[in-house]
Amino acid sequence: MTAATSSATSLRAEQDRGRRKAQNSEKWAQGRTYISAAVILIWCLAPAYWMVVTAFREVGFTYDTSILPSHVTLDNFNTAFDTSFGNRFGQALLNSVFIGGVVTLVSLIIGVFAAYALARLNFRFKYMVLGFILGASMFPGVALITPLFQLFTNIGWMGSYQALIIPNISFVLPLTVYTMTSFFREMPWELEESARVDGCTQGQAFRKVIMPLAAPAIFTTAILAFISSWNEFLIASQLSSDATQPVTVAIANFAGAQPNQVPYTAIMAAGTIVTIPLVILVLVFQRKIVAGLTAGAVK
Amino acid sequence: MATEVGPTPVKAPASGGAPIHHGPKGVGEDNKILSQGKWASWLLAPTIIALAVVIVYPIISAIVMSFQKDAGLDPATGLFTAGGPAGVQNYVNWLAQQCSAPAGGTVACPPGTLGAQFWSATATTFFFTVVTVTFETVLGFWMAMIMARTFKGRSMVRAAVLVPWAIPTAVTAKLWFFIFAFEGIANKLFNTSILWTGSEWPAKWAVVIADVWKTTPFMALLILAGLQMIPAEVYEAAKVDGASAWQRFRLITLPLVKPALMVAILFRTLDALRMFDLPYILTGGANNTTTLSILVINQIRQGFNAAAALSTITFIIIFLVAFIFVRFLGANVVEQSGATGKGKK
Numbered sequence: 299m300t301a302a303t304s305s306a307t308s309l310r311a312e313q314d315r316g317r318r319k320a321q322n323s324e325k326w327a328q329g330r331t332y333i334s335a336a337v338i339l340i341w342c343l344a345p346a347y348w349m350v351v352t353a354f355r356e357v358g359f360t361y362d363t364s365i366l367p368s369h370v371t372l373d374n375f376n377t378a379f380d381t382s383f384g385n386r387f388g389q390a391l392l393n394s395v396f397i398g399g400v401v402t403l404v405s406l407i408i409g410v411f412a413a414y415a416l417a418r419l420n421f422r423f424k425y426m427v428l429g430f431i432l433g434a435s436m437f438p439g440v441a442l443i444t445p446l447f448q449l450f451t452n453i454g455w456m457g458s459y460q461a462l463i464i465p466n467i468s469f470v471l472p473l474t475v476y477t478m479t480s481f482f483r484e485m486p487w488e489l490e491e492s493a494r495v496d497g498c499t500q501g502q503a504f505r506k507v508i509m510p511l512a513a514p515a516i517f518t519t520a521i522l523a524f525i526s527s528w529n530e531f532l533i534a535s536q537l538s539s540d541a542t543q544p545v546t547v548a549i550a551n552f553a554g555a556q557p558n559q560v561p562y563t564a565i566m567a568a569g570t571i572v573t574i575p576l577v578i579l580v581l582v583f584q585r586k587i588v589a590g591l592t593a594g595a596v597k
Numbered sequence: 598m599a600t601e602v603g604p605t606p607v608k609a610p611a612s613g614g615a616p617i618h619h620g621p622k623g624v625g626e627d628n629k630i631l632s633q634g635k636w637a638s639w640l641l642a643p644t645i646i647a648l649a650v651v652i653v654y655p656i657i658s659a660i661v662m663s664f665q666k667d668a669g670l671d672p673a674t675g676l677f678t679a680g681g682p683a684g685v686q687n688y689v690n691w692l693a694q695q696c697s698a699p700a701g702g703t704v705a706c707p708p709g710t711l712g713a714q715f716w717s718a719t720a721t722t723f724f725f726t727v728v729t730v731t732f733e734t735v736l737g738f739w740m741a742m743i744m745a746r747t748f749k750g751r752s753m754v755r756a757a758v759l760v761p762w763a764i765p766t767a768v769t770a771k772l773w774f775f776i777f778a779f780e781g782i783a784n785k786l787f788n789t790s791i792l793w794t795g796s797e798w799p800a801k802w803a804v805v806i807a808d809v810w811k812t813t814p815f816m817a818l819l820i821l822a823g824l825q826m827i828p829a830e831v832y833e834a835a836k837v838d839g840a841s842a843w844q845r846f847r848l849i850t851l852p853l854v855k856p857a858l859m860v861a862i863l864f865r866t867l868d869a870l871r872m873f874d875l876p877y878i879l880t881g882g883a884n885n886t887t888t889l890s891i892l893v894i895n896q897i898r899q900g901f902n903a904a905a906a907l908s909t910i911t912f913i914i915i916f917l918v919a920f921i922f923v924r925f926l927g928a929n930v931v932e933q934s935g936a937t938g939k940g941k942k
Contacts, residue, residue: 334743335754342757345810346764348782349772361780412644421634427641434648436864436919438871440893441912442651444904445658447897468651475644500636529765531874536894546767550878562775569768580763584756591815592822 346573353567360562374567383553386540387568390548394572397459397544398527401466405474405523406516413478414504418487428479435472439532442468447536457539465533470523477522480593481515518586521579528576545572656912659905663687667900687906691715711896715907718892719914721885725804725876726869732809733865734858737816742850744817745824758814766811770878773807777879800884804876808869816861823857824850863922870915889914 355362356369357377379388415421416428446465455461485508493503531546538547549568554561580587666683689695695703696712706712744755761769776783777793784790793799827850835845873890876882882891889911896904 328748331743331746331748332750334739335748335750338740338743338754339757341810342761342814345772345776346760348776349768352775361778361782361785363782363785408643408647411640415637415640419633419637419640421637424637427645431644431648433919434652436867436915437652438890438908438911438915440871440873440890441659441908442655444893444897444901444908445655445662448662448901449655449658464651467647471644471647471651525763529767531765531767531878532890532894535877536897546765546874549771550767552771560774560778562778565771566775569764569771572768573764576763576765577760580759581756584752584759587759588755588818588822592819 346577349566349573350570352563353570355563357561357563374563375571377561377564378568378571380564383555385548385552386543387545387548387552387571389541390543390545391571393459393538393542394528394544394546397462397466398524400459400463401470401527402520402523404463404467405471406520409471409474409478409519410516412475413482414508416475416479417482431472431475434468435476437468439465439469443533443536446533450537456537457542459542461537462534462542462544465537466527466530469530470527473526474519474523477519477590477593478515481519481590482512485511485515514586515590518583518590521583521587522590525576525580528572659909662902662905663909665902667902683902687903688910690903691907691910711892711899714887714892717885718887718889721801722870722872722888722890724801725808725872725888726866728805729808729812729869730862730865732805733813733816734862736809736813737820737861738858740813740817741820741824744821758817760814761811762814762818764811766874767878769807769811770875773803773810774879777803794880795884797884797886800880800886804879804886807879808872808875811875812865812868816865819861819864820854820858823854823861826857827853859922859926863919866922867915867919870918871911 351365351367352360353374354367354370354372356371356373359369362368378385381388412431416424442465446461450456450458450461487508489507489511490500490503493507494500498506528544529546530544531550534544534547535550538544543551545568549565549572552561552565552568554564664683664685664687666681666686690697690703690712692715693703694706694713694715696706696710697703740758744751744758764772774794775781778784779790779792781793783793791799793803831849831853832845835849840848871890872888873894876886876888877891877894880886882888882895887895889907893904893908893911896907
């Protein structure tokens with residue numbers, strides 16, 4: 299009897315010890331998770347933070363090392379828009395918005411049909427078409443630039459908007475089709491079927507039932523398409539002129555008052571202006587964007 | 598013919614009623630696929646045509662150009678050369694790093710000219726690719742494992758990793774150019790006085806660090822998406838069976854996340870092989886940071902046709918790497934993305 303009791307107590311003690319140990323290791327694991335999370339946060343945000351802090355610093359204190367904002371000024375933003383050194387940052391912003399807008403719109407309009415077909419219909423060569431579109435999205439831009447450079451020179455399109463928009467579509471369209479295809483697969487297509495049972499044609503069912511449901515997916519795809527066009531540099535750096543250059547090119551070529559002195563604070567201000575809208579957009583639509591980015595890589 | 602009845606009403610074939618398709622499927626099923634095929638080709642036509650115009654046409658024209666001689670003054674010799682068919686001379690020139698000699702024929706390109714940089718640019722491109730993708734995979738995996746855990750502030754971390762991704766590469770390059778400036782924060786932080794963009798290895802590492810910063814988040818998110826596909830019960834079961842953390846990682850996480858991981862690595866590898874913006878802006882391609890893409894761009898203004906040959910070579914290299922990935926390492930991108938569409942009719 300006593301032996302049984304003592305074995306029961308020792309068992310309980312052991313269980314207690316085990317539980318405490320598990321709790322301790324859990325705490326320890328949790329602590330490590332927080333440390334790792336902090337490291338990730340600092341690694342991702344510190345350089346971007348440094349850009350913003352520098353953008354608000356007086357030129358004389360470009361290399362200031364204080365972590366908090368110091369010698370705060372808005373002058374750099376004025377300098378960024380200043381055209382007296384040959385920079386056309388304001389114009390470039392407009393150009394980027396225009397080019398990005400047209401590219402996004404065209405890619406979406408064309409791509410939405412293809413994505414519907416790829417997500418919904420069964421046909422021969424489906425995998426070939428998917429492969430072709432995927433291949434196109436990984437295509438090296440330099441392989442296009444040489445013939446386009448010659449072609450656009452010959453027909454006098456160098457430096458025109460269309461010379462920037464058309465090649466951009468070749469990068470953005472595959473991405474659009476690809477992302478939207480994966481979004482479309484996850485939509486409640488039973489609704490389309492019920493609409494058809496109720497007498498809609500396939501086209502009507504698509505327009506009246508599916509399109510409103512697909513709006514968030516299309517909107518996310520539009521953001522991804524716009525960002526991708528906004529970030530484009532290779533084609534623009536070769537085919538644009540001073541009047542049509544987008545912001546990426548303007549920032550890369552940003553000139554200062556003295557040729558030997560890099561106007562770091564003004565460049566950081568320009569970079570901040572270019573980046574902040576994107577970052578806000580991305581953070582607001584975070585979930586959708588992550589879904590769009592990873593669509594296709596996993597089912 | 599009427600004996601087989603598919604799930605949908607049988608439509609009579611349009612041309613004389615000849616039974617064209619005899620297969621295991623019913624006739625109705627067959628008709629359905631045919632009409633879906635017609636629909637699909639109409640819906641796909643704009644995309645295919647657009648891609649044909651902006652991608653297929655330039656490729657073909659680049660290949661045609663690459664077999665032509667460049668007319669104009671030869672930059673190496675200063676002599677005028679006429680155009681005309683060149684055979685594979687442009688390709689041979691790049692691969693053997695030859696330039697045309699003043700007396701006709703070819704000589705080795707003088708050091709410093711573009712023609713002498715092919716193999717060093719190839720080596721640089723592969724160095725960047727291997728090093729950045731390795732770092733990004735390891736770091737990205739680690740980040741994804743952290744983000745997959747539940748803890749307070751997880752959504753903040755997931756949002757933060759999107760910041761480097763959202764910053765345009767051109768801005769990233771300028772930002773790191775500033776960080777790596779001689780009086781910049783990198784030198785101050787580590788109490789060093791390195792001229793980061795002034796000599797070969799610091800310049801290369803500057804590019805690598807900036808690229809890893811910018812693109813690891815993308816990798817991490819792709820891997821995270823893969824991790825989230827693994828059901829928690831699998832881990833629970835393994836835990837009950839007494840598998841250690843390392844065993845769970847090696848025997849469950851790795852194999853189950855492998856398809857997503859391979860696709861992520863493939864995407865990043867192909868992206869790194871065409872790297873242009875970052876070294877172009879950060880180092881200007883100086884100190885052996887010229888990638889193949891930068892070399893093509895520098896060549897364009899010296900001769901279209903030689904540039905076309907080089908861009909074709911670059912394209913072939915990237916294609917081969919993609920092929921090796923898909924064929925031998927099992928990165929099945931199309932299947933991955935196309936698999937779900939099939940189950941539903």
